[in-house]
Amino acid sequence: MNATRNTNKVAKQRISKEMIRALANAESFARGRSYASDGSVSDLLRRGDRLTAEVEGSEFEPYQVSIRLHGDGVADAHCTCPYDWRGYCKHIVAVLLKFADKKTPVIERKPIAELLAELDQARLIELLEKRTESDPGLVTWIEAELATAIPAHALHRADASRRRTPVDPAPVREQARVLLAARNRRGRYWDGYRSSGDIEELQRLVEKAVPFLEVGDGTNALRILEPIGEAFVDDWLDHSYDTDEHMYELFADLGRLMAEAALMSELAADERDALAETLEEWQGRLEEYGIDEGFHVAIRALQTGWDDPALATVIAGKGRSWPLTSANDWLEDHLTAVRLRVLEACGRTEEYLNLARAARAHTSYGSMLVKLERTPEAIAYAVKSFKRPDEALVLAKALREAAAHDDALKIADAGLGLAGDDENEMEGSSVVPLACWLRDYAGGIGGTAVALKAARVAFEHSLSLEAFRAVQTWAGANWHAIRKDLLAHLARALHAYDRIRIYLSEGLIDEAVRAVGDRFGHGAHDETLMHLASAAHASHPEWVIRLAMHQANSIMDANRAGHYTLAAQWLEKAALAHEVMGREDDWRACLDELIERHRRKYKLRPFLESLRGR
Structure with missing residues (x-):
């Protein structure tokens, strides 16, 4: 009894409502507030920095919410609902609002790490064996985790680029099949088949190959990726191709990672040909179901390798352009990006720069120069070569990470001038992400004038209520005159999704009625x-x-x-x-x-x- 009472404590650390509002869009916040007030949230439990709860929603089963706290904020959050939009879903908002309310009782328990640290090895083994009796999937998970483990020191040592023991692909293949089966369990009998597994678990399994790729061990990466691909193609196409569109993205990720692994591996010619034939067969099966993205890049990587004499000339710094043809070949563009990642992982930085320059991969070239502490070269190259705001944003972020704050502000400010005049800017050419980033970054380090300039650009190109209010934050005493300019710009715009909301926020009822x-x-x-x-x-x-x-x-x-x-x-x-x-x-x-x-x-x-x- 005493132990139970001690665990039912109210957590001391609470997040603010203002922070929650910033984590979600207006609709999710409003609906989450309703969920929080109507008793939909239950079983609020905290273990260290992990907060969990159940939220009743539109489905028969309640949604499971898991939140990782950090300081006075949120590090990450996950909900089992299918929400895939800007910010956190209403269920996460509801849990955070209940947690923020000091009247809400929160059960506190020890973090799992602390509980397990108190056990000796024999007791821990006993617990795991007992659990595996009722949860056979746990055995598969443990085997896959052990099979794909890479020593921590290998991530930081130049002489430990390969794991001595080859990865056993069998546990990886079995874990992939278990996860896919979990995504296709039969639900309530009137629902038929429904996706009930966790797409993030499948994603994490694919990403087991990433640490090997980061140390240049393509052989072991392939021993992880190939059995996953086999299970994905066989099991997913046989059972759920028409119900689970999220898997399409995983096929694209899997194909890209296999391309990287293939270019890192020392495969014999017959091994490379055999794997290419396997991937072509998989791709053919995918295309029968209308799935275009998948293994094209990996197939091209296996077919070409590094053997092209023209490519060798470019990598050596003697070629000016890559690829040699001027045709718009999206596959070759993707493969070039893969080649750059491989060269970086293998520490071949000068060859990386040669290829990036020849391929006109401007952001890759500039960012690598920053990593190599050749910042003046990066700045000069950006001024000469960048044509789009998104290119400036990538380099500005790299400069910020390198603590080159003045240079980051300079590049981002110059990027604002690369914005197009067309309201319907092409994806990737919009200045809004750059302007919002610069607004917040400059404002945070005291650059009020730059923040105001960026805020105005963000509003003029987005015409959103959020951007309108952000301008007011940095306008200070000049807000009255600037407000007049912003509203005039809004009135001239042919299309503005937030036009009525902005008029309402400013009390301009006549203008709002006239606009509608x-x-x-x-x-x-x-x-x-x-x-x-x-x-x-x-x-x-x-x-x-x-x-x-x-x-x-x-x-x-x-x-x-x-x-x-x-x-x-x-x-x-x-x-x-x-x-x-x-x-x-x-x-x-x-x-x-x-x-x-x-x-x-x-x-x-x-x-x-x-x-x-x-």
Whole structure:
């Protein structure tokens, strides 16, 4: 009993709500707050820096949330929900908000490392053996972990580039099959097959090859990657190719890593040909199911190796251009990036620079110069060669990591001038990521003027509410004049997703109503329109009536039963606007007509009738 009471302590360290808000987008934060307040979060448990909880959601089984804390913030977080968007999901937000609330009891237990440290070897073995009786997958996991282990000292010693014992591929293959089987367990009988495993576990298994690649041991990396590829192709295509699109990305990663391993390995010609034939067979099977990405780069790497005389000339610094053909060959571009990683891992830095320069891999060339402490050369090359903001961002980050702060600011500031004028900038050429990075970086080291300049560029090219507010942070006493310029720029823009939200945040109701006009289905999110209706019902009642009735009717006429609550909220806005205009009788007549028109919709009618008494 005493031990139980001692573990049920309230954790002392709590994260702030402001920090949580910064970790998620506005919608996830709002919905997470609702989850936190309605009792959806349970079993809040902390072990050292690891916080776990369950959150009830739309599925029958609750979502599992795991968060790793760091200081007063969050190092990383994971949820079993399928959310894949900007920031953390609503379930993670809900757990963090409950944790931030000092009234929330948090069970504290010892970290697993501390628990196990108290055991002698015999007791630890006994525990593991007992667990494997009920969890056969644990045995497979242990075997795979031991088979792929690389000594820690080998990661830091130039003379330990290879593991003495070859990796046994059998446990790796078995672990891959176990994980794939876990992703395709049968769920509740009415659901059929559903993905229930963890894609991150599969990703971690693939990444077992990375430490070997980092020390130039391509042979052992292949002994890990090849059995994984075999299991992926066989098991995944046979069972779940049509239900699990996340695996497509893993095929691309696997193919890239196999290309690196192949270029590092001292394979005999017949071994290289045999592996290329195997990968071609795998790729053919993937393409039968419409999967284009996969093993193309690895196949090309095995077919060409380092044998091309023209490539040898380039790597030796005697060739000016690579590849020799001017055709746009995406495969050769990918293979060049792989070759650069291999040269870096093997410490062949001058050959790396020769290839990067010939291939016009500007960011790779500049970043390597920074790593080699040849910063002036990197700066000169960037000024001469960079054409896009994203190139400046990569080099600026490398300079920052090298503590060359003035140079990082210089390159990033110059990169702002590489922005295009087209609103629909091509992916990779947008200046927004660079401007946001420079804004935060310069502001953090006291460069207020640079931060303000970058903040303005970020807003002018994104027209987002977040960027608008960031400008205010750095504008200081000049905010009034700068605000006027920003709003004028916003008014001129043909497209601005956050236009209405910005107007609302500034209390510009007339401008917001005018921007929406009568095109209610375009240009603003439903939640934003709802906020606008609340703010405008007194000053623009007729417009609010048109908006509210359009939104409500679009739901009711389409029989969207799951959204009838939202339809009722819109009708309440219409009622308020009628009241402002002194047209209560018109509203009652309108409501009676709606009740009659939808009388057969038994789920909707109670909502409509409840409005009579409000």
